[in-house]
Amino acid sequence: DSGVTQTPKHLITATGQRVTLRCSPRSGDLSVYWYQQSLDQGLQFLIQYYNGEERAKGNILERFSAQQFPDLHSELNLSSLELGDSALYFCASSAGRDNQPQHFGDGTRLSIL
């Protein structure tokens, strides 16, 4: 058990819709990272938050946004969904600000119909 919790495990929705994915980091970790894993793009880094502030940004679309709350859980919001957004979305956490993600969640499988 990595200690990182992601909900929901599966999400099925339609094009044009908006969804919110939730992540609770491992206890004591202040950084949260979001990744998208798809067959054609592989594992892509989206964004990192550290203690409530955005720390690093990767290949995140403008239709996507994230935030980290005072209790350190994070939410990834995906809007105007397209078929190509179907993927596994991973959350990871680490204790520090400037280091690689260390603990990964099981992911949320998003399917767009």
Next chain:
Amino acid sequence: AQSVSQHNHHVILSEAASLELGCNYSYGGTVNLFWYVQYPGQHLQLLLKYFSGDPLVKGIKGFEAEFIKSKFSFNLRKPSVQWSDTAEYFCAVNTGRSYIPTFGRGTSLIVHP
């Protein structure tokens, strides 16, 4: 920006066979290298990492990897695989300029009992 290539997309072996998964990166400066494993339905786990020192790195579950700087490679090896090694394996690299690791596309390993 750095990139990571994993040339073997799918590998099928019988139990007790030896394993070597290729990983090459493109970045001319100092790198940190990682191998992660993702068992079916589970989260990513760190197998081993190289930051500096002995280029032959020992990881968990009998895995090892060798950093060859001149070849920009970090190949993963195991002398004798088991059925339980069936998983997806990801090579990743970060640099002194960006601590966020870039992942390879992954290699799917199937071990037949």
